Amino acid sequence: MQYQNTRARQRSSFSDSLERVARLASRSAVVIFSSSSCCMCHAIKMLFCELGVSPMVYELDQDPNGRGMERALYKLLGNSPAIPVVFIGGELIGPMDRVMTSHINGTLVPRLKDAGALWL
Numbered sequence: 099m100q101y102q103n104t105r106a107r108q109r110s111s112f113s114d115s116l117e118r119v120a121r122l123a124s125r126s127a128v129v130i131f132s133s134s135s136c137c138m139c140h141a142i143k144m145l146f147c148e149l150g151v152s153p154m155v156y157e158l159d160q161d162p163n164g165r166g167m168e169r170a171l172y173k174l175l176g177n178s179p180a181i182p183v184v185f186i187g188g189e190l191i192g193p194m195d196r197v198m199t200s201h202i203n204g205t206l207v208p209r210l211k212d213a214g215a216l217w218l
Contacts (some may be wrong), residue, residue, distance in 0.1 A: 114185065126154035127213040128152075131183045139181055142182045152216075184197050187213030187215075
């Protein structure tokens with residue numbers, strides 16, 4: 099009985115974290131879930147700043163619910179590294195490798211323009 103209660107609480111906590119990620123991801127044209135001490139997170143934030151975008155950044159290591167949100171992101175990404183994770187226009191773009199691929203192949207800037215993050 100105790101095991102079932104624990105599993106139910108874990109599922110509820112996961113659902114809450116997933117809902118919070120979705121809610122936060124839709125609050126700005128560009129949202130980055132990050133960790134303040136992660137060099138890859140720093141690089142992705144710098145990329146957007148150099149493109150002239152002001153992303154909304156959520157530092158998961160500084161959020162009391164950050165661990166749960168990181169687990170939710172991990173599941174959303176199909177068990178690949180959970181941070182940094184980028185959303186543009188409320189749509190999951192993915193971790194660093196997907197963002198960099200999009201930047202290199204020329205699809206990132208048009209996507210940013212479509213989301214209203216860039217005007218030029």
